[in-house]
Amino acid sequence: MVRTGSAGTAAGPTLAVVAREAGVSVPTASKVVNGREDVAPETRRRVTEALDRLGYIRRPRFDGGRAPRLVDLVMHSLETSGSGAVLHGAEEAAHRAGLEIVVSAAPARSRSERPERGWLDRLVLRGSPGVLFHLAEVSEPQCAWLKQHRIPFVMIDPVLEPPAGVVSVGAANWRGGVTATEHLLSLGHERIAVVAGPRDTLCGDARIAGYRSALAAAGVRHRAEYVRHTGSGETAARRMRELLDLPEPPTAVFVCSDRMALGVYEALAERGLRVPDDLSVVGFDDLPEARWLAPPLTTVRQPRAEMAATALHLLLRMMDGHRPESTRTELSTRLVERASTAPPGSRPGGRG
Incomplete structure (x- = not known):
């Protein structure tokens, strides 16, 4: 279940305070926090607004004393061969760690200034204990959203420079x-x-x-x-x-x-x-x-598969409360020689 702090403490308002603010019962507020479907849309809206207004932190339903069963992998695409290698590496590493991966594709507007409430909220309400992102970027507002909800995350091969302090794994x-x-x-x-x-x-x-x-x-x-x-x-x-x-x-x-x-x-x-x-x-x-x-x-x-596996291992350590020594990890690249290179020919750069 979601843990709540005392009203007026650093831990934030209790669920009872949120329920009173929204004009609902504590069990109803709990249903919204835990992603239950049996809540009227208008009631869900009032509770969600109260949660945001009061700064209530919806912590993942994660027992730190034992490894979680699921972690999330959010990808920009599920169709490219490069994404397939990332998925393969993450799945193999998760299997060895006794975990399962929940895979999803981020919506096209995931780079907007305001975090996409849909997919970010689903991570929180599902109680995701940690997330791997294989996206071009995760914006600063999205990073703040994840940190607010205390969900550790690692980026795999980001295209753009991540915000300061974000942990990422890439190639050399x-x-x-x-x-x-x-x-x-x-x-x-x-x-x-x-x-x-x-x-x-x-x-x-x-x-x-x-x-x-x-x-x-x-x-x-x-x-x-x-x-x-x-x-x-x-x-x-x-x-x-x-x-x-x-x-x-x-x-x-x-x-x-x-x-x-x-x-x-x-x-x-x-x-x-x-x-x-x-x-x-x-x-x-x-x-x-x-x-x-x-x-x-x-x-x-x-080494895309190896990058994904390394990212998962870093994520597991972060979920256990450890912070990596460096925010950027780079894995070695190597040349694979085939048949497309040779010494300059008799018609170097010529035109047909």
Whole structure:
């Protein structure tokens, strides 16, 4: 059951105070707090408003003396192969810990300034003892909402920088950018372009920084015109066409996601150019799609399943009252060499 404090104490108002404020009985107020369905909509509205007005903290129904049976995993999508790897990693880690995962997709407006009362309230009313988020971001108002209700949470591979103090797990994106670029340099390429995602993203900025660092370490001049930003495979194809139209086009390209590499392959095929004979391509992620391309894509593996498992372990410690030493944990990336890279060919960056 939900624990309540005494009126006027640091623990906040009691349920009796809330019930009196809303003009209902304590059992009725308890039904609303615990998510019961047998409450009239108007009564539920009055109680909910009283809870918010008085600052009542609806704590998870969690017995700290024993491990919870369920934890939540909230994802931006349940359909992509990358999300599948995250789900697999979280489920395996949960199984080993004797837990089960409740999986849900956040609504499209989850990035609004005000927390989405629907899915956030469901976490609270279900008594969720902890949450894993695989979302682009969790906003500051949403973080405040979760902290108010004392629900610990960890972010898996956030796209945007999380608010201060939020615990997250991601990949070593800077090192991955270095590795991809060093691989192309080792093959003899110097005219190396990069096709990245949107500007000002946590992973994209780090991968470009790694690319630039590897060029600088090799004494290769960085060319601003070789850096292109995009947000999808379709626009990645457009950016690749722009690179091919330069007076001195690249001989190799580092594409900051495997999904965008599909668009790069498309643009090269349109020009009658062959991978890697005419242009070498390195991706990032190591999604299943990377192996299906022709030729199969050399890429930097991002350990999505391992990130999810690590996030779950951190969450369990937080649920036990422990705070991680660092708010950011990064797991190693590694290059997976396939058939999309080779030394500069006889028609480097040529046009069909």
